[in-house]
Amino acid sequence: DVKVTQSSRYLVKRTGEKVFLECVQDMDHENMFWYRQDPGLGLRLIYFSYDVKMKEKGDIPEGYSVSREKKERFSLILESASTNQTSMYLCASSLTSGRGGELFFGEGSRLTVL
Amino acid sequence: QQQVKQSPQSLIVQKGGISIINCAYENTAFDYFPWYQQFPGKGPALLIAIRPDVSEKKEGRFTISFNKSAKQFSLHIMDSQPGDSATYFCAASRGGSYIPTFGRGTSLIVHP
Numbered sequence: 001d002v003k004v005t006q007s008s009r010y011l012v013k014r015t016g017e018k019v020f021l022e023c024v025q026d027m028d029h030e031n032m033f034w035y036r037q038d039p040g041l042g043l044r045l046i047y048f049s050y051d052v053k054m055k056e057k058g059d060i061p062e063g064y065s066v067s068r069e070k071k072e073r074f075s076l077i078l079e080s081a082s083t084n085q086t087s088m089y090l091c092a093s094s095l096t097s098g099r100g101g102e103l104f105f106g107e108g109s110r111l112t113v114l
Numbered sequence: 115q116q117q118v119k120q121s122p123q124s125l126i127v128q129k130g131g132i133s134i135i136n137c138a139y140e141n142t143a144f145d146y147f148p149w150y151q152q153f154p155g156k157g158p159a160l161l162i163a164i165r166p167d168v169s170e171k172k173e174g175r176f177t178i179s180f181n182k183s184a185k186q187f188s189l190h191i192m193d194s195q196p197g198d199s200a201t202y203f204c205a206a207s208r209g210g211s212y213i214p215t216f217g218r219g220t221s222l223i224v225h226p
Contacts, residue, residue: 104160
């Protein structure tokens, strides 16, 4: 089974802190994604990566950056956390050759910014 | 612009009833329509998916109905059970793109 692991399930940070959210997948998937989930707004794509060191902006990249130094690992970085970044963050991965749209998600990281 | 519109936002059904969630899309290039199921505290997981060359796909109690001319597709959950209580997301993607467009989700509660 594909496993996508998000290292932190719950985080509480203060405004202005730098926050790292880590994600690791174990199935050699080319593509990795970071989504943000908020009630009533669904899943909004922050950034995605289709290869090591490659990244593309999603729908809501402002205030975020990403890093993909190894194929299995995709990190989301909040350079200076703000209260409006309090949310559930979901990492996902997929195969380029797989059925278009079949994503495998981690269990999420719930971030609270005070 | 919301490319995939999902309704209703929330749904309450009695045990044994039929749950119906609808989605409509704009882009006629979409050719893969998955549904994801998310339980509280978990990430979404692929439930069932359909391509537009068929009008219906059934897996157990879950059925996707697809209307290409109307650009609509729906998820039907027959004999709904309390264990089906979850958030359901429809999505759409097109060939060559590995990035699905998600609907906003439907929170389903099935009362015992």
